[in-house]
Amino acid sequence: MAIIQPFKGLRPLPNLAAQVAAKPYDVLSAAEAKEAAHGNPYSYYHVSKSEIDLPENIDSHSQAVYDKAAENLRAMIAAGTLVQDAIPCYYIYKLVMDGRSQTGLVAASSVADYNAGIIKKHEFTRPDKELDRINHIKATQAQTGNVFLAYNDVPEVNSLIDRWTAQHTPAYEFTAEDNIQHTVWVVDDANVVNEITRLFQVKVPCTYIADGHHRAASAGLVQKEYAAKGSLAADAPVNYFLTTIFPASQLAIMDYNRVVKDLNGHTPAGFLSLLQYDFDVFEVGHTPKKPNALHEFGMYLGGRWYHLIAREGTYTTDPIGVLDVTILSNNVLDKLLGIKDQRTDKRIDFVGGIRGLGELVKRVDSGEMQVAFALYPVTIQQLFDIADSGNVMPPKSTWFEPKLRDGLITHLIG
Template sequence: MAVVKPFSGLRPVPALAAKVASLPYDVMDSEEARQITRDNPYSFLRVTKSEVDLDPGIDVHSPVVYTKARENLEQFIRNQILVQDEKPCFYIYQQKMGQHIQVGLVAAASVEEYQQNIIKKHELTRPDKEQDRVNHIVATEAQTGAVFLTYKADETINSLINGCLQQQPAYDFTSDDGISHTLYVVDEPAKIAAIEQAFKKIDCLYIADGHHRSAAASRVCDLCRQGNKAHSGQEEYNTFQAVIFPHNMMYIMDYNRVMQDLNGLTPEQFLAAVQEKFTIIAQQGAFRPGQPHSFGMYLGGKWHQLVAGSGSFPEDNPVAKLDVSILQDNLLNPILGIQNPRTDKRIHFVGGIRGMEELERLVDSGKYTVAFSLFATSIEELMDIADAGEIMPPKSTWFEPKLRDAMVVHLVPCASYLNR
């Protein structure tokens, strides 16, 4: 079953919600964050990317950065920019991006279920990024960003969630990128109990995005358990903040690739090698694939369609038949020499939200030589791979719209357990 719990969220006062709520820490670099906070001192990036208030040359993993995050969070609370709800609540977070609408439950998910794989994963984590989130949770005693979870859509839950949308929202604003964000507070005991019971009938949850956040929460929980002789399982560190959406509301965009060079090949040699596994079809303009196993390629100012040849991938392997795997296994690795796309500096990944124009811009700039556009991975493929206990290739999914940090913050008192 899926255990979800209400919690006493720390939230912006309504008048400042639009200024405080920020994009996640990992979708921008430090300089972009500095520019945002220069124009908006209320931005929660002062907590999630606290290096913005320190010397630009500082190591972002320096202890002083985490200390500054704690100081800035305390300042937000002291100045009543953020105020904690008096009692545990659920929250409903609705986002609108163009015609797409997604409505999710903000709740505390179970670390134990994460560790038992009832909350299923599909990605590996990097130790350095995981440790960064551990340090941030310990320093701030807060989970400042939510894990993005999904579940197979359920009519009972849909009905309960939709019923909560009839009340007055706590916030309703549109961010600079045109995405609307609406938050509802669910504090009625009967509604809270009904939602909890409905989720207990869900077999499992899936991590859509946030593997490092959830892994870090699990590690912090283990540390706190060791240091808390009176551990009961009810402490806040036993849970992590999540926003949980039904799978049929998920919007995954393409996650594209650009390469710095052709691995020593001339364009003619490269095209000849590609033609061994793909059919190449010239295009008059930018090509964004409209179906699986078809790829766009931008080379030398021209677009081509690549169609994967029969026998180039196994139909019965949920990982190998992903388009990101087909491109990696038949082109990027054997032809361009990208053995490990996680670590190779010659490859760069571009979220589909930036469009085909960004791929053209990068290649035309001369910094990159060739770009590939892909058909988006489906949520069903993600769940199939998680169900099989397999791992997806890196940069397989780009979810939109991005959740905003600080819509709700989950406080996790842990210092007293870790200092013993």
């Protein structure tokens, strides 16, 4: 069963929350973060993307960047911008985007659960990205990035959260520059805190990583390193990591699309011809083609959109084989374009659905890329099925929106 515990969150003063809040470190470039933080000394990008405060040619993985993150975090604490709660608390985090809301529980989840598979994964991680987060955690002595978890709905948990939010005033409530509403409540009643912990222990057999595989893996590796140096108390903060846990019924997954730099030696006409062995191919002109169902794809090539429908025999019915990301990987990316490992091949890039199909057109029309593929989103049930089966999805299969903001709640480990 799922082991969670409350913690003494490091949080901004209420009047500074909107200025502190920052998008996750891995959804924007250093240049974008620098622009977003311009003129705002309170921005958490000074911690999560600290390269913005160093020379532009700095290696973002250099020790100087991690040291700067630690320096900036200490400065925000010293200035009173961020204050640690005096007692362990849970937190409730509600996001509203385009009229759709989702409300999660911010908690410290057990590294032991992660190691034991009670916190289930659906993606492989990359060692270089793990090392980046490991170095950031060790330098700052903090988990600054949230791991987004999901679980099958438990009515008792949902009811408890609903009651608390109805009866208590939020600590923070603001609308960010992208029109996403963020509301946070602090759960500081010992009886309620204990009941939340108990409900997860008896009602939640497992949780699933929706977003944040590298943050979770790095927390586990840091804990392992600390444990190797000597015995750790069972409740040591490093034995847990920062998570926000959402009921599955409230979640929606967006498409995660692909762009490829070249056609692996094929001409556009030849590539179209080869596609017809595995897909029904229809030219639809200049209007972007968004897939309307599983096993349908949009493709942008040579200034025109095409509608692809996978033929029977190009996929299986097992949890991995039925995925559109698998169909595209096996029958196009590998078979025709020679992309064997999407995690390491520099010829492919991934575009989150929040950027829209116009971003695919832009990347191809600029000459940077030659072909783009738009996919139908994975469902939350497909994600659960794959994680339950012990399998992993192809890289970059899911894009969740809205994104949790960094800086609103930080988990200190030292």
